[in-house]
Amino acid sequence: MSKVKQLPVRAKVKAADTWDLSSLFPSDTAWEKALKRFESQIDGYAAYQGKLGESAAGLADCLKFDSKLDRAGERLGIYAFLKTTEDQANGTYQRMMGRYRNAATRASEAASYIRPEIMSIPAKKMKTFLAAKPIRPYRLLLERLLRQKPHTLSAKEERLLAMQGEMAQAAGKAFRQLLDADMKFAVIRNEHGEQVELTSSNFSEFLISPKRSVRRTAFEKYYEQFTAHENTLAATLEGSIQGDVYYARARGYDSALDAALFPDNVPVSVYDNLIESVHKNLPAVHHYYDVRRRKMKLRDIHHYDTYVPILSDIKTRHTWQQAVKTVINSLAPLGDDYTSVLEAGLKGRWCDRYPNQGKQSGAFSCGSYDADPFIMMNFMPEVLNDVFTLTHEAGHSMHSYYSARHQPFEYYNYTIFVAEVASTFNEQLLSKHLADHARDDHHRAYLINREIDGIRATIIRQTMFAEFEKITHAMAEAGEPLTLQAFQEVYRDLLCTYFGPEFTLDAVLALECLRIPHFYRAFYVYKYATGMSAAIALSQRVLNGGPQELDDYLTFLKGGCSKFSLDLLRDAGVDMEQPEPVDTALQHFGQLVAELDQLI
Numbered sequence: 235m236s237k238v239k240q241l242p243v244r245a246k247v248k249a250a251d252t253w254d255l256s257s258l259f260p261s262d263t264a265w266e267k268a269l270k271r272f273e274s275q276i277d278g279y280a281a282y283q284g285k286l287g288e289s290a291a292g293l294a295d296c297l298k299f300d301s302k303l304d305r306a307g308e309r310l311g312i313y314a315f316l317k318t319t320e321d322q323a324n325g326t327y328q329r330m331m332g333r334y335r336n337a338a339t340r341a342s343e344a345a346s347y348i349r350p351e352i353m354s355i356p357a358k359k360m361k362t363f364l365a366a367k368p369i370r371p372y373r374l375l376l377e378r379l380l381r382q383k384p385h386t387l388s389a390k391e392e393r394l395l396a397m398q399g400e401m402a403q404a405a406g407k408a409f410r411q412l413l414d415a416d417m418k419f420a421v422i423r424n425e426h427g428e429q430v431e432l433t434s435s436n437f438s439e440f441l442i443s444p445k446r447s448v449r450r451t452a453f454e455k456y457y458e459q460f461t462a463h464e465n466t467l468a469a470t471l472e473g474s475i476q477g478d479v480y481y482a483r484a485r486g487y488d489s490a491l492d493a494a495l496f497p498d499n500v501p502v503s504v505y506d507n508l509i510e511s512v513h514k515n516l517p518a519v520h521h522y523y524d525v526r527r528r529k530m531k532l533r534d535i536h537h538y539d540t541y542v543p544i545l546s547d548i549k550t551r552h553t554w555q556q557a558v559k560t561v562i563n564s565l566a567p568l569g570d571d572y573t574s575v576l577e578a579g580l581k582g583r584w585c586d587r588y589p590n591q592g593k594q595s596g597a598f599s600c601g602s603y604d605a606d607p608f609i610m611m612n613f614m615p616e617v618l619n620d621v622f623t624l625t626h627e628a629g630h631s632m633h634s635y636y637s638a639r640h641q642p643f644e645y646y647n648y649t650i651f652v653a654e655v656a657s658t659f660n661e662q663l664l665s666k667h668l669a670d671h672a673r674d675d676h677h678r679a680y681l682i683n684r685e686i687d688g689i690r691a692t693i694i695r696q697t698m699f700a701e702f703e704k705i706t707h708a709m710a711e712a713g714e715p716l717t718l719q720a721f722q723e724v725y726r727d728l729l730c731t732y733f734g735p736e737f738t739l740d741a742v743l744a745l746e747c748l749r750i751p752h753f754y755r756a757f758y759v760y761k762y763a764t765g766m767s768a769a770i771a772l773s774q775r776v777l778n779g780g781p782q783e784l785d786d787y788l789t790f791l792k793g794g795c796s797k798f799s800l801d802l803l804r805d806a807g808v809d810m811e812q813p814e815p816v817d818t819a820l821q822h823f824g825q826l827v828a829e830l831d832q833l834i
Contacts, residue, residue, distance in 0.1 A: 238421055238429045241591045244321040251554075252320075254583035257605035258313040265313055265330070272306050273337050279344040286348070287355040290366035297372045300345055305603060305643050307341065310334050312602050319610055321592035322414045339399040346393040352379060353386050374796070375644050385485040385496070395484065402481075405473035406754035412463060412470075413749065414594055420455035424448055432456060434595035435612040441538055442617065444546035453538040457742040460749055467748040468718035472710075478756045479710045490707045494757035498651050499798045504810060505700070508763055511816040512697040513731075518824035519694055520734030522686060525831045527736075534738040541687070543618075545680045545834065550618045554587055557613070561625045564667035565660060567776060569784065576632055580624075584631065585609040596751070599627040599657075601634020603643050618684060625664045629657035633791050641794035650758060651799040654765025655772065656791060661688060662773035679833040682826050689823045692766040693816070698732045700760035702747060707756065721747050767815040770822065771808045783807070 259265040282296035314334045317327040355363070363369055364376060387395070419432035425445040432440065432455055440452030460467065475490075482493035495502060527535040529544045552560065558580045562573050579585075586593075589612040601607035609627045613620050633656035637646045665685045672678040705724050710716055722744040729739050752759050772790075775783050790806035803810055 238431060240431055241433070241435075241589050241593075244324070244590050244592065247588070247590050250583070251587045252583065253316070253586040253606075253608050253610075255313055255316060255605075255608070258309050258316075258602070262317075262330075265310065268306065269310055269334065269337060272303070272310055272341075275303055275306075276337070276341045276344050278303075279341075279348075283347050283351070286351045287359065290363040291368045293352070293363060294366075294368035294372060296348065297375070300348065301644055303341060303345075307334075307338055308602055309604055311338060312600055312605070312608075316586075316600060316608060316610075319594040320586065321590070322411065322594055323592040335400050335403070339397065342396040342399055343393055346396040347389045349379060349382075349386050350389045350392055352376065353383050371642060372644065381499075382496075385487060385493075387485065391484075395481070402477055405470045405477065409467065409470045409474075409754055410594070410751070412467065413751070415592060417459045417463065419459055422448065422452050422455060433589070435589045435593065436614065438541065438619065439614050439617055441541040442543065442619075444542060446539070449538040449542065450536070453536075453740070454742075457745060460745045461742060464718055464745060464748060467745075468716075468721055471721065471748060471753060472716040474754045475706055475710050475716060475756070478707060489711055491704060491757055498649050498800075500651065500800065501811070504764065504800075505704070505757075505760055507813050508697055508760055508816055509701050509704075511813055511820060512694060512763070515817075515820035515824065516732065516734070518820065518827055519690065519732065520736070521824075522690070522827045522830075523734060523737055525827060529834050535736075536738050536740055537733075537743050543680055544683050544830075545676065548677065548680045549616075551615050552618075552621050553615055554613060555581070557615075557621045557624055560621060560667070561628060561660075561664065564625065564664040567663060567784070568788070572632060572788070575635060576628055579606065579631065580609075580628065585611055585624075587611050587613050589614075597623050597627055599630030599634065601631060601638065603638050603646055607631035607634035607638075622661050622664060622684075622688065625660040626657040629660035632656070636788070636791040637794035640792035641796055645796045646794040648794050649799045651761050651764070652790070652793075652802055654761045655768045655803065658692060658762070658766040658769035659773050659787075661692075661766075662769055663777075666773075666777070675833055679830055682830045682833070686823065686826050686830060689766065689819065689826075693763045693819060693823070694732065696759045696762040698728050699750060699752065700757070700763065702728055703753065703756055703759070764810055764816070767819040768803055768808045768810055770819045771815050772806055775807050 259268065278299060282292070282299070286293050286296055311334050314327065314331040318324070318331045320327070322328075352360075360376075360380070364373055369376065386392070413434055417434075419434075419437075421429050422432045422440060423429050424440070425443050425448050430436070432452060437452065437456055441449055443449050443452075478490040478493075482490040485493065487493035487496065491502060491505065495505065523535055523540070526540065526544055530539065532539060558577065561580070562577045565573050565576070584606050586609070593612065594610065595612060596610075597612060598610050599607060600610070607630070609624075609631055611620070611624060611627070613624070630653055633648060633653060634646075637648055640646075665681070665688065669678060669681045669685075672681055702725060705728075706716060706721070709720065709724075714720070725747040726739070726744040729743060733739065747753070772787060776787050786806050790802055793802045793805075796802075797805070800810055808815055
């Protein structure tokens with residue numbers, strides 16, 4: 235029998251292929267010292283309690299102290315978090331993360347009086363404070379805080395909510411432990427006859443296998459584990475949703491959706507318009523699945539047939555260095571400063587590159603104010619999507635890089651709404667770069683297929699997820715029980731709508747809703763869809779424009795959260811309160827499908 239290929243344990247991974255966290259802390263020992271220092275400063279909050287309304291200078295001193303402690307806590311939390319993702323079965327770093335969370339919760343409790351106390355300052359006096367020189371660095375912060383006055387509770391109630399910090403994360407933590415550590419999948423024989431251990435990290439690699447039996451087997455074996463844990467996973471998802479509903483009600487929002495959109499000052503109409511626009515354009519999506527079925531010569535099309543390139547005779551392989559070179563070349567329109575900084579980071583040790591046993595699945599960027607903007611990858615050389623994932627996460631990292639260098643700490647941390655613009659903008663440039671260098675029509679069709687699937691995954695699929703979140707939260711708010719059966723029924727109905735009447739839906743696909751990590755951070759995924767829509771518009775603006783259009787975009791990257799998200803985007807050249815960006819992106823999708831149908 236052939237030897238089973240397994241991922242290496244973390245200790246066997248080459249240092250050059252891992253991130254270097256020394257810009258955060260040079261060692262665990264240094265982290266320990268910083269944590270003790272952080273904990274020793276928590277009592278400092280008491281000196282300001284009850285005095286915030288006495289003078290502008292006193293209020294400014296409190297805000298300065300709070301900002302300084304937040305900044306120290308950010309470094310501690312990011313270091314501990316990144317260490318846990320390296321090997322989720324490593325108890326040392328799980329305990330480290332737990333200790334940080336405990337300290338952060340205590341700090342949050344100690345600071346919980348600040349918001350209600352500021353809210354209690356009479357409007358006339360606050361107006362005077364806002365005009366005072368000491369408050370100048372914090373004026374925008376205070377104006378945003380005062381916006382939340384209707385949703386701020388008494389000091390005692392705020393303290394109770396703050397004390398729930400660790401408890402509120404229990405459902406999401408249990409889900410991640412199940413998915414990344416406890417759930418063990420089968421050993422699968424791939425198209426080369428090799429036996430490979432199936433994991434959440436390499437599941438996508440099996441789904442792009444040109445051999446249908448491999449895709450089907452991986453799909454079935456993967457979902458066997460979700461079937462085996464379906465009740466537990468339904469319970470953790472329900473717990474997360476009920477938590478969202480609880481906090482929204484506690485703060486007096488109309489709904490959990492309203493609560494999620496309020497900080498970004500995004501009207502619910504933006505969310506609803508997205509769903510409406512996607513529904514309006516679903517015939518083009520259904521047409522694409524029919525094109526895919528016909529070109530792949532399939533009698534019926536299943537979910538496991540939707541990720542493999544239609545032209546599967548075209549093989550792609552990018553080593554890490556080749557992927558970096560391709561990404562950097564594609565981003566040349568953004569200028570030498572952007573590309574030189576990014577190239578040094580990607581060739582250096584910003585990234586944790588490859589899968590290892592126990593490593594968190596997927597990919598992410600984790601920026602901070604005082605350190606490198608790190609990237610978690612599970613890079614597979616044969617997976618073209620991983621090159622797109624790399625440029626996607628690099629977009630986030632460069633957004634962090636620019637914001638941290640052009641904004642004070644209080645305003646550097648951009649919102650997720652605009653974050654997804656920076657990342658998918660990079661994907662648009664990579665798509666164009668690859669298409670411009672296509673060898674022939676066959677290769678161009680392959681790349682068009684890839685772009686179609688990128689839009690489908692980012693706009694269509696994420697909108698389906700967003701609609702699932704809206705429906706299930708509304709059910710919880712109406713008092714309807716969120717059982718396993720209820721989740722499956724809602725999700726199956728959405729699958730039927732989004733995939734169309736001619737698509738063959740496997741029964742276990744209704745369990746997909748139990749394996750989406752983003753559902754534990756509710757009302758996040760719609761930002762992928764709005765982000766790509768904005769990115770398509772902005773990338774065309776930069777590519778077809780001149781120095782001013784490029785400067786507008788780079789200014790957007792430097793903006794952090796110095797303005798509300800919709801205002802930052804308007805300044806960059808796109809208005810997301812209007813339906814046009816989403817409609818334009820989906821019309822582009824339809825044109826690509828038509829061209830693909832003709833080319834192959």
